[in-house]
Amino acid sequence: MRILLVEDDLPLAQGLQISLRHQDFAVDHVSNGKDALNTLAFADHDMVILDLGLPDIDGLSVLKEVRKNKSAIPIIILTARDSVEDKVQGLDIGADDYLVKPFDISELTARLRVIERRLGTANSSIITIHNVVIDTLAHKVLVNEQVINLAKKEYMVLKLLIENAGRIQSREQIESHLYEWGEEVSSNAVEVHISNIRKKLPERFIKTIRGVGYTVEN
Amino acid sequence: MSIRRYLMLIIISIITLIVFIAAIQGYKASMLQAADLFDVQLSSFADTLISLEPQKNNIKVSSNDTLAFQLWSNNRLISKSSNTPQQAISSFKHGFSEHNFMGKRWRVFSLKKHNTWILVAQLLKPRFELAEKVILSAVTPIILTIPLLSIIISLIISYGLKPLQQLKEQLTKKNINDLSTINMEHAGKELQPIIDTLNRVLSQLDKAYEREKRFASDAAHELRTPLSVLKINAHNLQYELGSDNESLNNLMASVERMVHVVEQILKLNQTNPEQFSQQMKKIVLTPIVQQVIAQLYTDISARKQIIEFVDNNIEIYGNDFCIATLAQNLIANASKYTPLGGQILVSTLQHGENFILQIEDSGPGITEEEINKVFDRFYRIGGDCNNSKVIGCGLGLAIVKHIVVLHQGSIKLSISPQLQGLMVTVTFPSLLEHHHTVAKKTVEVHS
Ligand SMILES: Nc1ncnc2c1ncn2[C@@H]1O[C@H](COP(=O)(O)OP(=O)(O)OP(=O)(O)O)[C@@H](O)[C@H]1O
Numbered sequence A: 001m002r003i004l005l006v007e008d009d010l011p012l013a014q015g016l017q018i019s020l021r022h023q024d025f026a027v028d029h030v031s032n033g034k035d036a037l038n039t040l041a042f043a044d045h046d047m048v049i050l051d052l053g054l055p056d057i058d059g060l061s062v063l064k065e066v067r068k069n070k071s072a073i074p075i076i077i078l079t080a081r082d083s084v085e086d087k088v089q090g091l092d093i094g095a096d097d098y099l100v101k102p103f104d105i106s107e108l109t110a111r112l113r114v115i116e117r118r119l120g121t122a123n124s125s126i127i128t129i130h131n132v133v134i135d136t137l138a139h140k141v142l143v144n145e146q147v148i149n150l151a152k153k154e155y156m157v158l159k160l161l162i163e164n165a166g167r168i169q170s171r172e173q174i175e176s177h178l179y180e181w182g183e184e185v186s187s188n189a190v191e192v193h194i195s196n197i198r199k200k201l202p203e204r205f206i207k208t209i210r211g212v213g214y215t216v217e218n
Numbered sequence B: 001m002s003i004r005r006y007l008m009l010i011i012i013s014i015i016t017l018i019v020f021i022a023a024i025q026g027y028k029a030s031m032l033q034a035a036d037l038f039d040v041q042l043s044s045f046a047d048t049l050i051s052l053e054p055q056k057n058n059i060k061v062s063s064n065d066t067l068a069f070q071l072w073s074n075n076r077l078i079s080k081s082s083n084t085p086q087q088a089i090s091s092f093k094h095g096f097s098e099h100n101f102m103g104k105r106w107r108v109f110s111l112k113k114h115n116t117w118i119l120v121a122q123l124l125k126p127r128f129e130l131a132e133k134v135i136l137s138a139v140t141p142i143i144l145t146i147p148l149l150s151i152i153i154s155l156i157i158s159y160g161l162k163p164l165q166q167l168k169e170q171l172t173k174k175n176i177n178d179l180s181t182i183n184m185e186h187a188g189k190e191l192q193p194i195i196d197t198l199n200r201v202l203s204q205l206d207k208a209y210e211r212e213k214r215f216a217s218d219a220a221h222e223l224r225t226p227l228s229v230l231k232i233n234a235h236n237l238q239y240e241l242g243s244d245n246e247s248l249n250n251l252m253a254s255v256e257r258m259v260h261v262v263e264q265i266l267k268l269n270q271t272n273p274e275q276f277s278q279q280m281k282k283i284v285l286t287p288i289v290q291q292v293i294a295q296l297y298t299d300i301s302a303r304k305q306i307i308e309f310v311d312n313n314i315e316i317y318g319n320d321f322c323i324a325t326l327a328q329n330l331i332a333n334a335s336k337y338t339p340l341g342g343q344i345l346v347s348t349l350q351h352g353e354n355f356i357l358q359i360e361d362s363g364p365g366i367t368e369e370e371i372n373k374v375f376d377r378f379y380r381i382g383g384d385c386n387n388s389k390v391i392g393c394g395l396g397l398a399i400v401k402h403i404v405v406l407h408q409g410s411i412k413l414s415i416s417p418q419l420q421g422l423m424v425t426v427t428f429p430s431l432l433e434h435h436h437t438v439a440k441k442t443v444e445v446h447s
């Protein structure tokens, strides 16, 4: 996957490039908004990491400009300011994710991996957690090397949980994903799917955080 | 007292007073006039009497008539009206005088003609009555106009004070975060300088406020960027050198600590009630608390703790960034100070008019003596070497206190009846109470 990093602070950009290369991402770097827009116009990057505090054009305007050109390229915003308005505005304009500096590299790479899988550009379509293996290309789930049968929606919910392993998915989040996939969602659909999935998976594989949501631990 | 009421009271009192002084003066004047008139009448009565030669003719005067007479000759009463006594009604001295007889007060006129004293008298009462009639007909219209006058005066005062009223309205509409200048078209010569001064102060304050805000924001930016560089490069070094390099591990731990302290200091500054400027609005606690728990979940599950959220769909008037920060600090504390495998219970509930966010844990709790100290900045129980590996700088509860003050709420620390550890109860006022009131800067710390 080829990433365009838009960041004006050179030491930070250099450090980030090294980290991302360690994780096998290809990274190009520009340090202002104009260069970012020019680069995006002809080069074919798979996604953008965009700092909001740029010297020439402010990051949100860059984001707006990119989205105006109907480009659906995934964009993760980085910022050193934690104003809520910036975040809400950024996500409204069409950023895919939002990280406040100083962030953990593992946090950034986890989010990059989710995007990568969504784009289908991941090196491997296989995720293994304990004795459960999911192949996102073949749409298959194996438990103890045995393929198990999951209904389509059940598979989608499980995939979401596994891709975000270690993080909690709230009922609302899962619901909104089901909607996004164009599925009809009844009021207790999420609970029903989870309980069906649980019957086919090892005990305690999916954990309930009461009042918050569900998670798969890695 | 309001200027309007003060002016009304003074002006109407003065007008009433003047009307009454005028009435009294008028009464005196009409009384004198009436006296002259009646005296002329009385002396002509005496003249008439003489010409009638009462010694010879019998003159009848009824006992309730307002006129009376006596004729005396050589100290002998030779004739009298029936409404006079047997004694002389006045001394035998030429001219007017006043006397009492037959239970009434009279004006008497004495006149001597050929050895005969003619004493004529007239009741005084009609004079007073006439004077009263005159004065009443003069004053009544004036008195009747006082209410009308009051209304007119009140309208004039209102009109005159209109700029002041407008200024008042503009000022009351302002909330504490609104430092925009005041615009008034017809302020008047007296008010304009006040408004100009006010506007000057407001815009200076606004500038200072903006500077302060930008300073905080710039400071955040200037601190976070190099910290990010440190963090990323330490991470890269670890990747290259392996994770068992002691110097590097110490460096990374210090960077983590530094990042944490900087974040806490920035938050403490951001939530300072004296310079807080973000919007308050109606917010639902559920998603905010869920997100905070989700963010902290990695640490909580690493400590093998069980967390539960019992939600009651509570809506409060507040700022979502602040509420998230408050929940983040309290839930992080519950996890940090509770041993491995412990329990954390977060709940929202309504209690009467108030809304409550409650965080309980199964940890050691906080003793009575420490309860009032833990809200102090940089205070940690047991000093800096607190619970060995627990990362923290003692600012969390100070930040929480700021946020509670901003929301006009209260916070209470006690023992959790369910989990036996600490129970933190944050109470927010009802939505109505909070509506557009200016932050009362109080915080209650109960034990
Ligand atoms: N849930 C709790 N159980 C037991 N003790 C607590 C709990 N919460 C706070 N304390 C005590 O109160 C002290 C002050 O807490 P506070 O949150 O202000 O600071 P901190 O957690 O040490 O640092 P910071 O929150 O800034 O990272 C803590 O050091 C701890 O000793």
Ligand SMILES: [Mg+2]
Binding pocket: B329, B332, B333, B392, B395, B396, B397
């Ligand atoms: Mg704390």
